[in-house]
Amino acid sequence: MTTTTDLVSYEDALASYDPVMGLEVHVELGTKTKMFCGCSTALGQDANTQTCPVCLGLPGALPVVNATGVESAIKIGLALNCEIAEWCRFARKNYFYPDMPKNFQTSQYDEPIAFDGYLDVQLEDGEVFRVEIERAHMEEDTGKSTHVGGATGRIHGASHSLLDYNRAGIPLIEIVTKPIVGAGERAPEVARAYVRELRELIRALGVSEARMEMGQMRCDVNLSLMPKGAEKFGTRSETKNVNSLRSVERAARFEIQRHAAVLSSGGTIVQETRHFHEDTGSTTSGRVKEEAEDYRYFPEPDLVPVAPSREWVEELRAGLPELPLVRRNRLREEWGVSATDMQAILNAGALDLIVATIDAGADAASARKWWMGELARSANESGTALDELAITPAQVARVTELVAKGDLNDKLARQVIEGVLAGEGAPDEVVEKRGLKVVSDEGALTAAVDEAIAGNPAIADKIRGGKVAAAGALVGAVMKATRGQADAARVKELILQKLGVEG
Amino acid sequence: MSDQIIKLTAAETAAKIASGELTAVEVTEAHLARIEAVDEKVHAFLHVDREGALAQARAVDAKRERGEKLGPLAGVPLALKDIFTTEGVPTTVGSKILEGWIPPYDATLTKRLKAADVVILGKTNMDEFAMGSSTENSAYGPTGNPWDLTRIPGGSGGGSSAALAAHMAPLAIGTDTGGSIRQPAAVTGTVGVKPTYGAVSRYGMVAFSSSLDQGGPCARTVLDAALLHEVIAGHDPMDSTSVDEPVPPVVEAARNGSVQGMRVGVVKQFRGEGYQAGVVQRFDESVELLRELGAEIVELDCPSFDLALSAYYLIAPSECSSNLARFDGLRYGARVGDDGTHSAEEVTSLTREAGFGDEVKRRIMLGTYALSSGYYDAYYGSAQKVRTLIKRDFDKAFEQVDVIVSPTTPTTAFPIGERADDPMAMYLADLCTIPTNLAGNAAMSLPCGLAPEDNLPVGLQIIAPVMKDDRLYKVGAAVEAAFVEKWGHPLLEEAPSL
Amino acid sequence: MPGITREEVAHLARLARLELKPEELDHFAGQLDDIIGAVARVSEVADQDVPPTSHPLPLTNVMRADEVRPSLTPEQALSGAPAQEQQRFKVPQILGEE
Ligand SMILES: [Mg+2]
Numbered sequence A: 001m002t003t004t005t006d007l008v009s010y011e012d013a014l015a016s017y018d019p020v021m022g023l024e025v026h027v028e029l030g031t032k033t034k035m036f037c038g039c040s041t042a043l044g045q046d047a048n049t050q051t052c053p054v055c056l057g058l059p060g061a062l063p064v065v066n067a068t069g070v071e072s073a074i075k076i077g078l079a080l081n082c083e084i085a086e087w088c089r090f091a092r093k094n095y096f097y098p099d100m101p102k103n104f105q106t107s108q109y110d111e112p113i114a115f116d117g118y119l120d121v122q123l124e125d126g127e128v129f130r131v132e133i134e135r136a137h138m139e140e141d142t143g144k145s146t147h148v149g150g151a152t153g154r155i156h157g158a159s160h161s162l163l164d165y166n167r168a169g170i171p172l173i174e175i176v177t178k179p180i181v182g183a184g185e186r187a188p189e190v191a192r193a194y195v196r197e198l199r200e201l202i203r204a205l206g207v208s209e210a211r212m213e214m215g216q217m218r219c220d221v222n223l224s225l226m227p228k229g230a231e232k233f234g235t236r237s238e239t240k241n242v243n244s245l246r247s248v249e250r251a252a253r254f255e256i257q258r259h260a261a262v263l264s265s266g267g268t269i270v271q272e273t274r275h276f277h278e279d280t281g282s283t284t285s286g287r288v289k290e291e292a293e294d295y296r297y298f299p300e301p302d303l304v305p306v307a308p309s310r311e312w313v314e315e316l317r318a319g320l321p322e323l324p325l326v327r328r329n330r331l332r333e334e335w336g337v338s339a340t341d342m343q344a345i346l347n348a349g350a351l352d353l354i355v356a357t358i359d360a361g362a363d364a365a366s367a368r369k370w371w372m373g374e375l376a377r378s379a380n381e382s383g384t385a386l387d388e389l390a391i392t393p394a395q396v397a398r399v400t401e402l403v404a405k406g407d408l409n410d411k412l413a414r415q416v417i418e419g420v421l422a423g424e425g426a427p428d429e430v431v432e433k434r435g436l437k438v439v440s441d442e443g444a445l446t447a448a449v450d451e452a453i454a455g456n457p458a459i460a461d462k463i464r465g466g467k468v469a470a471a472g473a474l475v476g477a478v479m480k481a482t483r484g485q486a487d488a489a490r491v492k493e494l495i496l497q498k499l500g501v502e503g
Numbered sequence B: 001m002s003d004q005i006i007k008l009t010a011a012e013t014a015a016k017i018a019s020g021e022l023t024a025v026e027v028t029e030a031h032l033a034r035i036e037a038v039d040e041k042v043h044a045f046l047h048v049d050r051e052g053a054l055a056q057a058r059a060v061d062a063k064r065e066r067g068e069k070l071g072p073l074a075g076v077p078l079a080l081k082d083i084f085t086t087e088g089v090p091t092t093v094g095s096k097i098l099e100g101w102i103p104p105y106d107a108t109l110t111k112r113l114k115a116a117d118v119v120i121l122g123k124t125n126m127d128e129f130a131m132g133s134s135t136e137n138s139a140y141g142p143t144g145n146p147w148d149l150t151r152i153p154g155g156s157g158g159g160s161s162a163a164l165a166a167h168m169a170p171l172a173i174g175t176d177t178g179g180s181i182r183q184p185a186a187v188t189g190t191v192g193v194k195p196t197y198g199a200v201s202r203y204g205m206v207a208f209s210s211s212l213d214q215g216g217p218c219a220r221t222v223l224d225a226a227l228l229h230e231v232i233a234g235h236d237p238m239d240s241t242s243v244d245e246p247v248p249p250v251v252e253a254a255r256n257g258s259v260q261g262m263r264v265g266v267v268k269q270f271r272g273e274g275y276q277a278g279v280v281q282r283f284d285e286s287v288e289l290l291r292e293l294g295a296e297i298v299e300l301d302c303p304s305f306d307l308a309l310s311a312y313y314l315i316a317p318s319e320c321s322s323n324l325a326r327f328d329g330l331r332y333g334a335r336v337g338d339d340g341t342h343s344a345e346e347v348t349s350l351t352r353e354a355g356f357g358d359e360v361k362r363r364i365m366l367g368t369y370a371l372s373s374g375y376y377d378a379y380y381g382s383a384q385k386v387r388t389l390i391k392r393d394f395d396k397a398f399e400q401v402d403v404i405v406s407p408t409t410p411t412t413a414f415p416i417g418e419r420a421d422d423p424m425a426m427y428l429a430d431l432c433t434i435p436t437n438l439a440g441n442a443a444m445s446l447p448c449g450l451a452p453e454d455n456l457p458v459g460l461q462i463i464a465p466v467m468k469d470d471r472l473y474k475v476g477a478a479v480e481a482a483f484v485e486k487w488g489h490p491l492l493e494e495a496p497s498l
Numbered sequence C: 001m002p003g004i005t006r007e008e009v010a011h012l013a014r015l016a017r018l019e020l021k022p023e024e025l026d027h028f029a030g031q032l033d034d035i036i037g038a039v040a041r042v043s044e045v046a047d048q049d050v051p052p053t054s055h056p057l058p059l060t061n062v063m064r065a066d067e068v069r070p071s072l073t074p075e076q077a078l079s080g081a082p083a084q085e086q087q088r089f090k091v092p093q094i095l096g097e098e
């Protein structure tokens, strides 16, 4: 795998070719049980503790469809603006694979439960791109193999493999886009935005946590190039299991550059699967499809057709939550923030935290300020996700409340947050323990102001002469004297008052 | 004494156990002794579960002593086709690839038998994966027909039919994908019923062709079959294709046999070339008998039946090519070639090559072919259309008649080895039984005499509409009673003693 | 319909994971050709406007509630395994892709 791949620059590639993408995303549903048997889907259990005759493919065992799996599929289909089939069947996809106990995957073929939809995705600058959805269908996951005896657990060089079927049979929804054309140089960005949008949507529906790092959501990136202006698609490559948002974008970008290099030097693209490497951001050749896979699909005879009643479909449609893009646009308007700011909030994973903080009583601007400022910095420094910080939205809301009441100023509030993050307790406890209260005793404040004026006669004169801006220096001196525990606005008021200047 | 016990019907045996005249242990021991005495010659069983059977029998006797109410077949021994999983008891499906496999679970049917206190004597021989009409395809050697041990006992359920005919058990279980209950019943002079598709759970029944397979009762009398039918049928949530409706009143029908005023159909397509003269003769006499018993005979034309065999030999192999993919030597059963020089993929191919017999390989390849891209529409797709046409022919027929009758199989038992390497000739044995598998409706075979030319049993097939299984028993009981009266004894009494 | 050649049988055997011996290829080619030749009759109805029947009975929407049922114990699950290690099914090296 050390052979280097010729690439042309991204700009040059796009100058000559138009990319066409197809994205296939597999989502593991968060149902309690597997798609066709009652085994638990809980993660992290000991090997082969969650298997039964059905998901082990023992002779004689038969599948029974998980109703919640079907319901989730319909919800996803509806959220993707798809038609929901009035009648559809499962089909067997026949191929041998040690991770797959029956040596066929129970899937859907020409009769998917959902088809012909679209998903609007928003790019960084706010532009909305519509991705057409070909289909969403139900199927089942495979087991997991561990390769023993070779280097670093890879297949290559392994002496044998060990199979655990706890995951075999977990419900999957496969979502396939129609060819994405017209994205031009933004194709990789569209790919990333699509997968992100899909992830948000799946989470909003509550059908899966869709955690890519846990394999609950996996993306295959199909890509081809055609000469600018052409209409006939080129030969595609299929980059399998690209499992982070960043990787989706990088894989698309790399394949554009690689395809362009091959094509512009007069070569032809081989239809093949490719593997993406996180470390280098490159793809390498997997299996060449010298003959089209012959999966010998046929209707699954052990299962009867699924014919969702229109009443059920409409009931599910009525129960759909507000979809992410709609919600984001609504919040953007309510909060009065720009598309770019909203994007930054999303990228930081702060949206739900801000909403929760507002729900707990904070005003929108403060909630945003703390999560995107102090807390984002803190998360960044400690290398944790925002939602893993040791502070709750309710606690942040309490801090903003103390500030609004004048009990804390910004500087003190930061110290309170620091204390909460350090595990010193809830905001009020930190205020108590650290003695962080604004000095509101007018007598003490007046004394400090007098002292500051006496100590800085030159500045005092400037202020008396009308240079109100110079008051900042005196405010600073008072703040210093009170170790920050004064309300800066009140201090400024007192100074101007003493010096007989109107603010 | 033992000799008399094994000649009893299941109904009589159950009555004697319930009344205390016999104990379940006595009954079980009598049958185990019979197996011991004759099964070396017949080879009906692949596995005799002596200890398990006696334990079950003791439990029945204990129940009775405690005064608990016993079910209608409590304590009656049964021979179970080796296609149903039995927890802790080997299940091979007649194949080397499952040699030594001990399932960790019971089939639904196994559970129901146990719950009804039926005593499971052991597992019976069969064509490998139920593919065949002679039981010669068993990896464990053929079974002999108790009427003539050099002849086949039918298949795939030849072990079950031979066990009944040789009085090794009064009850047996078969499975019928293209005739594997009915054809063995016909050639051994016993009774076999393929219930409506979905009537008996397939959970734990090793799949051959999922959309055709159906388990069912085998016995020596129509009433015994009905009693067993009632025990094993009924909805099972573990089988998605299971019918969620009450079981038709089969026992009541078997106790009240009659054809008076019924319309009985005779299908033009079920005769002609390939039918043995003695079979046709006995069939025609049966039709005459039905008329005498008060039935109205109606001639029927079902043109699509001519395509049934072809459709069957595309659909069944297609489904089996997929169903049998799981036998890959990785999780259970045999493994061949794991010597450190072969990959998992190679071990799978070597295991399947060594573990499957010729007929199984043939059908897997045939099915692989029929499903492959480029051929699907012409073969599998067309076969599914034929299936629709056959259903329509049946629907039309049942507008005119209550049941249809035909010979069960075109010939009597043929000699072992005669068709062994001529698959097409073998397939013809299922000519009359296959249409009902394709359409899903119910059918029975019961003895209607011996063919004059070879003195071997001939079967009469009765076909009923979907979920009208009770009609089989009503008509079957009437025909059976009339024949027994005419012959002066049940047909099996003419079988040579072993 | 084309006849079945030896090569085609070899291809089918590969798809079906059967390590057929050379003599079996010839044997099966002849037999499969006979059988296909006989059953090809069904294609007479290929053009007819008839819906296909995949299930003998017209059942739909058979589903179960999403409720956990007991699994097998790992001992039961692995009881038939030709080889096992670390409570997993042990299989020879998988010739996967990489
Ligand atoms: Mg898929």
Ligand SMILES: [Zn+2]
Pocket: A034, A037, A038, A039, A050, A051, A052, A053, A054, A055, A056, A169
């Ligand atoms: Zn399971």
